[in-house]
Amino acid sequence: xxxMMLICDNGxxxxxxxxxxxxxxxxIASWWDEHRQAGRIVEGHQLQPPDTATTVRxxxxxxxxxxxxxxxxxxxxxxxxxxxxxxxxxxxxxxxSGWPAPDTIEIRPVIE
Amino acid sequence: MAPASRRREVDAxxxxxxxxxxxxxxxxxxxxxxxxxxxxxLVQEALVAALQTWPRDGLPERPGAWLLTVARRRALDRxxxxxxxxxxxxxxxxxxxxxxxxxDETGGPMGSDDRLRLLFTCCxxxxxxxxxxxxxxxxxAGLETPAxxxxxxxxxxxxxxxxVRAKRKIRDAGIPYRVPEPAELPGRLAGVLSVxxxxxxxxxxxxxxxxxxxxxxxxxxxxxxxxxARLMPDEPEVLGLLALMRLHLARADARFxxxxxxxxxxxxxxxxxxxxxxxRAVELLERSLRMDRPGPYQVQAAILACHATAASYAxxxxxxVVALYDRLLQMxxxxxxxxxxxxxxxxxxxxxxxxxxxxxxxxxxxxxxxxHASRAxxxxxxxxxxxxxxxDRRALARTDNPAEQRLLAERLASR
Numbered sequence: 001x002x003x004m005m006l007i008c009d010n011g012x013x014x015x016x017x018x019x020x021x022x023x024x025x026x027x028i029a030s031w032w033d034e035h036r037q038a039g040r041i042v043e044g045h046q047l048q049p050p051d052t053a054t055t056v057r058x059x060x061x062x063x064x065x066x067x068x069x070x071x072x073x074x075x076x077x078x079x080x081x082x083x084x085x086x087x088x089x090x091x092x093x094x095x096x097s098g099w100p101a102p103d104t105i106e107i108r109p110v111i112e
Numbered sequence: 113m114a115p116a117s118r119r120r121e122v123d124a125x126x127x128x129x130x131x132x133x134x135x136x137x138x139x140x141x142x143x144x145x146x147x148x149x150x151x152x153x154l155v156q157e158a159l160v161a162a163l164q165t166w167p168r169d170g171l172p173e174r175p176g177a178w179l180l181t182v183a184r185r186r187a188l189d190r191x192x193x194x195x196x197x198x199x200x201x202x203x204x205x206x207x208x209x210x211x212x213x214x215x216d217e218t219g220g221p222m223g224s225d226d227r228l229r230l231l232f233t234c235c236x237x238x239x240x241x242x243x244x245x246x247x248x249x250x251x252x253a254g255l256e257t258p259a260x261x262x263x264x265x266x267x268x269x270x271x272x273x274x275x276v277r278a279k280r281k282i283r284d285a286g287i288p289y290r291v292p293e294p295a296e297l298p299g300r301l302a303g304v305l306s307v308x309x310x311x312x313x314x315x316x317x318x319x320x321x322x323x324x325x326x327x328x329x330x331x332x333x334x335x336x337x338x339x340x341a342r343l344m345p346d347e348p349e350v351l352g353l354l355a356l357m358r359l360h361l362a363r364a365d366a367r368f369x370x371x372x373x374x375x376x377x378x379x380x381x382x383x384x385x386x387x388x389x390x391x392r393a394v395e396l397l398e399r400s401l402r403m404d405r406p407g408p409y410q411v412q413a414a415i416l417a418c419h420a421t422a423a424s425y426a427x428x429x430x431x432x433v434v435a436l437y438d439r440l441l442q443m444x445x446x447x448x449x450x451x452x453x454x455x456x457x458x459x460x461x462x463x464x465x466x467x468x469x470x471x472x473x474x475x476x477x478x479x480x481x482x483x484h485a486s487r488a489x490x491x492x493x494x495x496x497x498x499x500x501x502x503x504d505r506r507a508l509a510r511t512d513n514p515a516e517q518r519l520l521a522e523r524l525a526s527r
Contacts, residue, residue, distance in 0.1 A: 001286040003286075087286075087288070088286040088287070088288035089236075089238055089285050089286045089287045089288065090287075090288050090290075090292070090296070091288075092286070093238075094296075107285075109284055109285050109286060
């Protein structure tokens with residue numbers, strides 16, 4: 001089954017030194033490569049921070065408004081996503097549990 | 113045999129058989145068909161057929177095998193008519209036949225693994241706790257939806273919706289139908305045990321005036337725990353939980369007076385306790401303790417065993433009870449456990465140190481009626497009667513349980 005992993009910053013990050021930060025990103029990169037090569041991660045990306053977001057709303061009458069910023073004002077912001085392909089929800093939970101950073105991950109099945 | 117007495121015998125046997133075999137059949141059919149609703153409908157049809165046939169022809173020698181045969185025949189009829197199963201018909205047919213082969217190996221109609229699968233799937237942490245409870249009672253214990261609703265004092269439509277949503281999530285989110293791997297098992301088993309304990313407590317807190325379905329939750333939960341103990345006999349916390357439930361149930365008759373009033377532990381007639389059942393539960397507890405993997409259910413059962421085996425309230429080994437609560441606090445850090453520890457401390461060291469032990473709990477337990485009722489009891493012992501009355505009033509304002517309300521109201525009226 002395919003699932004979307006929404007990786008959210010939950011505010012649990014302690015300020016890291018540059019060196020610690022590099023080490024963490026190194027762990028994330030090798031985790032990602034490992035699962036990508038095994039075929040468990042189909043694709044995914046880290047996203048630019050929410051202040052780079054633009055929201056486009058289309059009303060029922062076809063009118064479009066464009067505004068600055070994310071459409072959800074939330075404490076937890078989506079920082080990246082991955083599409084994963086695993087046997088079942090338990091496998092998806094096991095995969096998400098290994099994510100190296102202190103984040104919150106939402107797992108949603110993809111309609112295929 | 114006269115028709116009426118035959119009918120009664122069939123009813124009793126059917127009830128026992130339904131409880132034992134229904135979940136077993138549903139569990140295997142869910143695995144084979146991959147469809148919860150179809151599995152439950154087929155088993156329901158087989159049960160209806162039994163109700164029509166058995167009173168007329170007498171009980172079959174192996175009621176479980178009889179139900180299996182009917183369910184399997186109907187399953188095959190249904191699958192042949194349903195296009196969704198066309199591609200898998202041959203494979204499903206083989207697996208349905210296998211259900212029978214295993215009957216000869218195990219003595220029952222089926223291996224027990226499927227019921228474990230069912231239980232772990234119903235209690236999957238990706239489902240809400242309410243959904244886990246409703247699904248477990250409906251599917252594993254075989255309670256009808258209206259009975260679950262009456263037991264939990266919620267509208268029937270709410271329970272039905274919880275079950276429908278849970279089944280949909282199991283299907284759409286890909287919740288697997290299996291027993292967790294050894295590495296995940298401790299956490300997942302703890303989840304199952306907490307669902308069973310929650311069901312038990314709902315029933316235990318019910319007063320004698322409430323719907324029978326509500327009180328029967330205790331026996332439903334104990335039955336589920338005994339099933340789990342048969343399926344996982346090497347898990348000490350499962351045995352601990354079962355011992356805990358049985359130690360409560362063995363003393364249940366003494367908890368209410370003839371007029372329905374709640375009787376607290378110090379005032380209970382210990383002659384009404386089922387001492388043979390207590391001895392068996394203590395034996396079960398000792399078996400779990402010998403496995404040397406302690407856990408909160410074993411410790412709670414050990415505390416109950418202290419009470420259940422004491423000749424009188426005064427002769428309870430309060431030192432041991434306090435020590436066990438200390439142990440439990442290390443495992444759980446629950447303010448309720450700390451409250452109960454303080455009450456045991458009152459018996460060991462007196463009301464003043466117990467009152468002091470309660471004070472730091474107030475910010476966490478201010479909304480909990482038993483915190484105030486406990487304070488009232490200790491204050492009364494210290495002769496601080498006005499404060500005790502205040503505390504009892506607070507307790508009364510914070511409980512919805514009719515038996516507890518009555519006890520507190522009587523206490524307030526009698527001063």
